[in-house]
Amino acid sequence: MVAELTPRGPDGTGYYSAAGIGLGHARLSIIDLEGGGQPIHNEDRTVWTVFNGEIFNYVELRRDLERRGHRFYTHSDTEVIVHLYDEYGDDFPGRMNGQFAIALWDTRRRRLLLVRDRPGILPLYFSRQDNRLLFASEVKGLLPAMSNRPELNFAALDQLMTFWAPTSPASLFSGVEEVSPAEMVIVEAGQVRRRRYWEWDFATDRDYLTGSTESLAEELSELLLDATRLRLRADVPVGAYLSGGLDSSGIAALVRHLGHPDLHTFSIGFEDPGLDEREHQVRISKYLDTRHASVLCRHGDIAAIFPQVIRRTEAPILRTAPAPMAILSALVRRHDYKVVLTGEGADEVFGGYDLFKEAKIRQFWARQPESMRRPMLLRRLYPYLDLNQRGGQAYLKRFFGQGLDQPDSPGFSHLPRWITTGKTREFLSSDLRASLPNDPVEGLIATLPESFGTWHPFNRAQYLEAKTLMAGYLLNSQGDRMLMANSVEGRFPFLDHRVIEFANRLHPRHKMRVLNEKYLLKRALAKYLPAETIARFKQPYRAPDIAAFFGSGASPPDYVTECLSVRSLHETGYFDPQRVQHLLRKIEHGRVIGFKDNMAFLAVLSTQLWHRIFIDRQDIPVGQITTSDASNSYS
Amino acid sequence: MPTVDRLRRYVLESFLFTTDESALDNDDSFLDKGIIDSTGILELVTFLEQEFGIQIADEELLPENLDSIDRLVNFIHRKQS
Numbered sequence: 001m002v003a004e005l006t007p008r009g010p011d012g013t014g015y016y017s018a019a020g021i022g023l024g025h026a027r028l029s030i031i032d033l034e035g036g037g038q039p040i041h042n043e044d045r046t047v048w049t050v051f052n053g054e055i056f057n058y059v060e061l062r063r064d065l066e067r068r069g070h071r072f073y074t075h076s077d078t079e080v081i082v083h084l085y086d087e088y089g090d091d092f093p094g095r096m097n098g099q100f101a102i103a104l105w106d107t108r109r110r111r112l113l114l115v116r117d118r119p120g121i122l123p124l125y126f127s128r129q130d131n132r133l134l135f136a137s138e139v140k141g142l143l144p145a146m147s148n149r150p151e152l153n154f155a156a157l158d159q160l161m162t163f164w165a166p167t168s169p170a171s172l173f174s175g176v177e178e179v180s181p182a183e184m185v186i187v188e189a190g191q192v193r194r195r196r197y198w199e200w201d202f203a204t205d206r207d208y209l210t211g212s213t214e215s216l217a218e219e220l221s222e223l224l225l226d227a228t229r230l231r232l233r234a235d236v237p238v239g240a241y242l243s244g245g246l247d248s249s250g251i252a253a254l255v256r257h258l259g260h261p262d263l264h265t266f267s268i269g270f271e272d273p274g275l276d277e278r279e280h281q282v283r284i285s286k287y288l289d290t291r292h293a294s295v296l297c298r299h300g301d302i303a304a305i306f307p308q309v310i311r312r313t314e315a316p317i318l319r320t321a322p323a324p325m326a327i328l329s330a331l332v333r334r335h336d337y338k339v340v341l342t343g344e345g346a347d348e349v350f351g352g353y354d355l356f357k358e359a360k361i362r363q364f365w366a367r368q369p370e371s372m373r374r375p376m377l378l379r380r381l382y383p384y385l386d387l388n389q390r391g392g393q394a395y396l397k398r399f400f401g402q403g404l405d406q407p408d409s410p411g412f413s414h415l416p417r418w419i420t421t422g423k424t425r426e427f428l429s430s431d432l433r434a435s436l437p438n439d440p441v442e443g444l445i446a447t448l449p450e451s452f453g454t455w456h457p458f459n460r461a462q463y464l465e466a467k468t469l470m471a472g473y474l475l476n477s478q479g480d481r482m483l484m485a486n487s488v489e490g491r492f493p494f495l496d497h498r499v500i501e502f503a504n505r506l507h508p509r510h511k512m513r514v515l516n517e518k519y520l521l522k523r524a525l526a527k528y529l530p531a532e533t534i535a536r537f538k539q540p541y542r543a544p545d546i547a548a549f550f551g552s553g554a555s556p557p558d559y560v561t562e563c564l565s566v567r568s569l570h571e572t573g574y575f576d577p578q579r580v581q582h583l584l585r586k587i588e589h590g591r592v593i594g595f596k597d598n599m600a601f602l603a604v605l606s607t608q609l610w611h612r613i614f615i616d617r618q619d620i621p622v623g624q625i626t627t628s629d630a631s632n633s634y635s
Numbered sequence: 636m637p638t639v640d641r642l643r644r645y646v647l648e649s650f651l652f653t654t655d656e657s658a659l660d661n662d663d664s665f666l667d668k669g670i671i672d673s674t675g676i677l678e679l680v681t682f683l684e685q686e687f688g689i690q691i692a693d694e695e696l697l698p699e700n701l702d703s704i705d706r707l708v709n710f711i712h713r714k715q716s
Contacts, residue, residue, distance in 0.1 A: 395698070398698065399673045576652075578654075586648070591681075595673075596675070
């Protein structure tokens with residue numbers, strides 16, 4: 001089991017076993033390189049833990065615990081976990097500022113706790129097998145010990161083809177569940193209980209933060225500095241990703257402001273000028289005086305490593321965007337770095353996505369549904385959509401007017417996206433569709449917290465985004481999995497729970513002023529960044545999708561042809577072979593390919609690959625990557 | 636091939652990914668049935684311009700012209716005459 005997790009922990013392994021329990025650990029050493037091996041125990045060896053991640057406030061926690069009489073035998077952050085448990089019992093996770101997947105065994109009470117960090121940065125799965133419970137950071141760690149051959153969880157695939165990820169706690173593997181973000185799973189006396197220790201809770205009119213924009217921006221600035229300062233704690237060098245946008249530039253600027261010497265930044269570029277941001281990356285790198293390295297991702301590179309990407313994600317993906325992130329983490333590793341700070345989370349926490357603007361405009365429009373002018377605001381949102389440039393106002397109105405008659409419905413903000421994404425499900429085979437239990441949207445709505453309806457519509461949209469796309473896809477398939485593919489740890493100051501809690505108490509007008517996104521964040525970062533970075537039009541991170549496999553008239557790699565053949569599609573039974581063949585013909589004819597076609601193609605290809613890798617256990621050769629590094633020093 | 640058949644084949648194969656003729660009636664609304672999305676309309680317009688040698692102006696991008704097989708047939712005949 002542990003060997004399967006080697007990329008997550010290449011620096012050593014450790015084991016503990018006793019009656020009724022076995023703990024194993026693969027280590028990526030970052031803090032206390034010599035003495036931090038796991039498992040780790042308390043003073044009298046009655047509490048044991050293995051964990052993946054970081055407890056950033058371990059210095060302060062240790063000081064407090066030592067004052068309370070606890071004795072430590074290492075200098076690692078891991079050790080605070082067992083003492084915190086001894087001191088605070090099941091409330092211990094709330095004391096920690098960090099990103100973690102923890103297994104803790106209490107020999108006295110013979111109970112196992114599985115705990116995951118608040119936003120869901122680190123993955124953690126478990127499976128109940130007769131009278132045993134298996135757990136691991138990735139499903140591939142469970143597979144060797146599972147008594148039954150795993151199968152595809154149809155309901156989870158249905159959710160993924162609606163929300164981009166399964167709805168927690170489901171996984172793509174039948175019989176395998178995840179520990180949900182901010183959750184503790186308690187295994188005791190043959191019972192398994194789930195307990196939530198934190199929630200994305202939002203303020204309402206009664207308890208929004210008060211104060212001037214200036215004072216709130218100052219408070220946020222201090223908070224972000226501290227979140228960044230804590231995330232620089234390591235016994236190895238810490239670098240940073242630099243996308244060229246506001247969020248990662250802001251984090252790199254905060255690092256420089258904290259006096260971190262010789263910051264190394266890393267970025268990725270694309271051949272397609274519509275996706276490439278290297279010019280902005282170099283400019284901000286020069287401004288912040290960082291040592292900068294970038295790697296160019298070519299279309300063929302994505303196709304070459306795609307099977308390996310699916311092996312890491314353990315789930316189908318609807319875009320290729322994770323693949324370049326694996327190429328980027330490989331660049332980091334080639335420079336002998338294993339920790340990077342990134343700007344991930346800012347768009348969810350401070351309201352940066354176009355989806356939030358779209359929802360705001362649709363709310364505004366819903367108040368006067370007959371208005372011809374109100375929906376025209378949508379044209380400001382998607383300047384890269386040719387439809388807007390060509391006019392097509394009647395169509396714009398129809399596409400985004402979905403659900404307009406129910407502006408208070410819980411899913412209002414996300415309905416157009418879910419409907420568009422959900423169209424990919426038309427490619428599912430009739431047998432699979434017939435076996436699906438219920439509508440994924442209804443299923444998600446049923447899990448929303450009671451207070452959801454009392455929140456401002458903007459905050460409801462943020463909640464849905466954090467719970468579906470961010471936790472399930474961005475932090476997982478596109479985040480942790482692509483970082484850990486090359487044994488690199490990502491750290492995310494914007495996802496410090498104090499930052500989230502502060503942002504969740506802000507009135508939405510501080511997040512979006514008219515249609516100016518991340519308003520307060522821009523104010524907070526203005527003193528650290530050039531004005532052009534603050535004012536720059538937000539460019540969503542995208543990578544070539546179908547074009548990565550069929551670009552420039554080239555034939556796709558053999559595995560694409562093989563996975564999408566009628567024979568393979570019949571064998572797995574997941575998709576309708578006739579529809580897939582029509583889609584392939586459309587691609588080969590080079591007809592204009594829209595969002596839906598791109599997502600459908602990737603859903604089918606990645607699910608077929610998933611089946612080959614995890615069900616059939618086949619090796620798919622990894623193609624050659626032709627990427628070239630460009631390292632520059634501006635210091 | 637008659638215009639109506641060319642259009643039907645295109646919509647069936649490119650948007651419904653099938654050759655099953657029963658999947659599409661000539662008066663089915665592309666919008667109401669979710670057959671065409673925001674990028675699909677561009678595909679459709681590109682196809683019409685290339686296949687039938689017509690130019691479609693922005694102000695003609697209306698469901699009244701483009702939202703079913705029947706409407707498309709009428710629109711193309713008007714443009715060609």
